[in-house]
Amino acid sequence: MHMKTGVEQSVYAVLLLNMLPDKAVLPGEAISQQLKASPTYFQKLLRKLVSAGVIASVPGVKGGFKLNKRAEDITVYDIYLAIEGRQSLYSSSGILGDLLELEKEESCCLLTDLMEEAEVAWKSVMKRETISSLAEKMNEQRFLLKTEALQQWVQRKMVA
Amino acid sequence: MHMKTGVEQSVYAVLLLNMLPDKAVLPGEAISQQLKASPTYFQKLLRKLVSAGVIASVPGVKGGFKLNKRAEDITVYDIYLAIEGRQSLYSSSGILGDLLELEKEESCCLLTDLMEEAEVAWKSVMKRETISSLAEKMNEQRFLLKTEALQQWVQRKMVA
DNA sequence: ATAACGAGGATAAGGAATGTCCGCGTTTAA
DNA sequence: TTAAACGCGGACATTCCTTATCCTCGTTAT
Numbered sequence: 518m519h520m521k522t523g524v525e526q527s528v529y530a531v532l533l534l535n536m537l538p539d540k541a542v543l544p545g546e547a548i549s550q551q552l553k554a555s556p557t558y559f560q561k562l563l564r565k566l567v568s569a570g571v572i573a574s575v576p577g578v579k580g581g582f583k584l585n586k587r588a589e590d591i592t593v594y595d596i597y598l599a600i601e602g603r604q605s606l607y608s609s610s611g612i613l614g615d616l617l618e619l620e621k622e623e624s625c626c627l628l629t630d631l632m633e634e635a636e637v638a639w640k641s642v643m644k645r646e647t648i649s650s651l652a653e654k655m656n657e658q659r660f661l662l663k664t665e666a667l668q669q670w671v672q673r674k675m676v677a
Numbered sequence: 678m679h680m681k682t683g684v685e686q687s688v689y690a691v692l693l694l695n696m697l698p699d700k701a702v703l704p705g706e707a708i709s710q711q712l713k714a715s716p717t718y719f720q721k722l723l724r725k726l727v728s729a730g731v732i733a734s735v736p737g738v739k740g741g742f743k744l745n746k747r748a749e750d751i752t753v754y755d756i757y758l759a760i761e762g763r764q765s766l767y768s769s770s771g772i773l774g775d776l777l778e779l780e781k782e783e784s785c786c787l788l789t790d791l792m793e794e795a796e797v798a799w800k801s802v803m804k805r806e807t808i809s810s811l812a813e814k815m816n817e818q819r820f821l822l823k824t825e826a827l828q829q830w831v832q833r834k835m836v837a
Numbered sequence: 838a839t840a841a842c843g844a845g846g847a848t849a850a851g852g853a854a855t856g857t858c859c860g861c862g863t864t865t866a867a
Numbered sequence: 868t869t870a871a872a873c874g875c876g877g878a879c880a881t882t883c884c885t886t887a888t889c890c891t892c893g894t895t896a897t
Contacts, residue, residue, distance in 0.1 A: 577895025635802035737864025
């Protein structure tokens with residue numbers, strides 16, 4: 518049981534897109550190069566983010582990706598949800614129904630409610646942090662110089 | 678990202694062991710039959726529960742498994758931990774270190790603290806429910822007859 | 838028209854979870 | 868003392884999800 522690495526990659530990708538000036542876009546290949554991710558697979562992750570409405574895409578020459586919301590309105594959970602989907606961490610396999618020989622309709626699980634609650638607690642923490650709050654952390658003193666270098670890279674690679 | 682089915686199976690296995698009288702044990706094969714789980718693989722799960730100190734095993738003829746703690750002292754989290762291990766749900770792949778070209782020693786991740794906290798919240802819910810509280814739920818009115826039948830099955834299959 | 842980009846399907850490759858097999862040590866019972 | 872029933876534990880095979888690659892298509896700027 519482990520979170521996909523695509524979630525972490527996506528968060529940093531969105532942080533890169535957050536460095537773009539208005540109207541500018543960043544090609545998918547540039548992003549995947551910077552993240553040292555496999556280009557073709559990473560495009561799939563980007564499209565999941567598009568489907569989820571987190572980022573937007575522009576086709577054609579000089580196309581690419583950009584944010585589709587304000588950075589304050591994108592939570593880590595939004596990105597998690599885009600990549601991992603709605604499937605819950607736990608789902609009963611109906612063992613209790615077998616044990617107690619219940620009819621299928623009244624199949625039941627002693628753990629479902631508890632696990633549901635646990636998952637809500639987990640997700641609620643992820644909803645607290647936003648792209649904008651993460652960007653602030655990246656601008657802390659100790660990272661400042663490196664972050665500025667990254668921003669310059671974005672300036673070079675962006676189009677339009 | 679999904680919880681192993683072994684966790685659910687193990688919870689119900691421990692609930693079965695909870696129906697044993699003192700000093701009695703239940704053979705692993707009987708348990709796996711009742712849970713409709715693959716016998717050899719399920720033995721591996723039982724051994725994980727033994728290693729974790731949740732249950733105890735008795736070798737030899739008339740051997741089997743029994744609880745190693747009081748039902749009130751076994752939480753769902755204990756069983757989760759025994760099966761899934763200590764590996765956390767999220768672990769950074771060090772992308773930020775690459776992005777900012779940090780030295781390896783100062784490698785850093787904007788998400789680790791948040792995810793850690795989320796996981797703590799998640800686990801804390803699992804720590805609330807115990808085998809004894811689950812057993813109570815199984816004795817609710819609507820399950821009472823079926824649960825009694827299950828207890829009789831345990832009486833038949835147990836040894837010593 | 839062509840080249841650069843995203844969209845999306847089909848399909849491998851890898852790795853973790855699950856499942857199987859076999860030999861071992863221990864204990865009970867004949 | 869032998870044999871059978873059980874747990875122990877390692878070495879596999881299988882299955883499934885994630886990751887990765889490839890190829891074709893539609894769109895847009897030059």
